[in-house]
Amino acid sequence: MPSPTPSLKGKTCLITGATSGIGFIAARELARAGARLLLVGRSARTADDAARRIREEVAGADVGPLHADLSSQAEIRKLADEVRNRTDRLDVLVNNAGGIFLDRTESVDGIETTFAVNHLAPFLLTHLLLPLLEAAPSARVVTVASGAHRGVAMTFDDLEGRTRYSGWRAYQRSKLANILFTRELARRLKGSSITANSLHPGYVNTQIFRDATWKGRVMRALAGLFAITPEKGAETTIHLASSPEVEGVSGEYFIASRAVGSSLASQDEAAARRLWDVSAEMTGVERSVD
Structure with missing residues (x-):
């Protein structure tokens, strides 16, 4: 059994993709630890429903539902x-939302959906919320990546x-982008009160396979056979959001609540800086943390 979550009383935490899977479990446990929780779902209905379920399970939970299409x-x-x-x-920002889109589609902004949701969304949201993170005595940015980042490199020409x-390759590269973003964010915030870390939650049985085609149904079926539970998958997210053991730790990649080595491609500092610049251009980010 995991250790009890350290007290987060008096702290405000925001979690994206918090209406199901590891996002919901992490949100519930952070609320149980006393955090004031801002819970983000794709629709008002799903966000309100998740907030209601947490209030039913956690007496006195302070949960504020929010909704946004992160594409x-x-x-x-x-x-x-x-x-x-x-x-x-904002004391904790958990960039958890993500998906696998097996067929190529584009967002309302004309950007490939996997890259838009899995990478550009946390990149932009983190930038927009930096003033709130800076206002906390110490703040944490936790980004859910994946072990799937291994075996690929960023293809800047496409x-x-x-x-x-x-x-699948698009998903892999988006998870590589999560780690590169985290490392570059940590470098740019070095010496500040904000830390940034990424994690692999394990192969989790969640609703990440949003694709409604036969390929999506096959992937969901396989997930049901071989994946770990969302409760187990949420443990590292909860650890990075709350544990005193990682106070001041930044720029690391975690599996099973331990810092481990990520792929060589994810440690490419030049690629991280280039991805940052490209992402800033694609999102129109004006504020620079350098």
């Missing part, structure tokens, strides 16, 4: 505005798979 940069900006209206500081697309 839309306009909705991400609207979400950040709503967060700023609800709190003057980041969106316009000339050649594989849903």
Whole structure:
């Protein structure tokens, strides 16, 4: 059994993708630890339902539901505005939302959906919420990556798979991008009160396979056979969000609540800086943390 979550009383935590799977479990446990929770779902209905379920399971839980389609940069900006209206500081930001899109589609912004949701969304949201993170005595940015990042490199000449697309490869590169972003964010925030770490939750039985085609159904069926439970998969997210053991630790990649080595491609500092610059251009980010 995992150790009890350290007290988060008086702290405000925001979690994206918190209506199901490891996001919901992490949200529930952080609320149980006393955190004031801002819970983000793709729709008002799913966010409200998740908040209701947490309140039913955790007596006295302080849960504020929010919703945004994270494939839309306009909705991400609207979400950040709503967060700023609800709190003057943020102690923990968990970038958990993500998906696997087996066929190539584009977001409302004309960006390949996997790259838009899995990488650009946390990149943009983190930037927009930096003033709130800076207002906390110490803050943590936790980004859910994946062991699937191994075996690929960033293809800067075709980041969106316009000339050649594989849903699985796109997912792998988006998870590599999560780690590169985390490392570069940690480098740029060195000496500040904010830390940034990424993690592999394990192969978890969740709703990450959003694809409604036969390929998506096959992937979900396989997940049901071989994956670990969301409760087990959420443990490292909870650890990074709450444990005093990782206070001051930044730029690391965790599996099973331990810092481990990630792929060589994910440690490429030049690639991390280049990805940062490309992402800033694609999101119109004006604020620079350098």
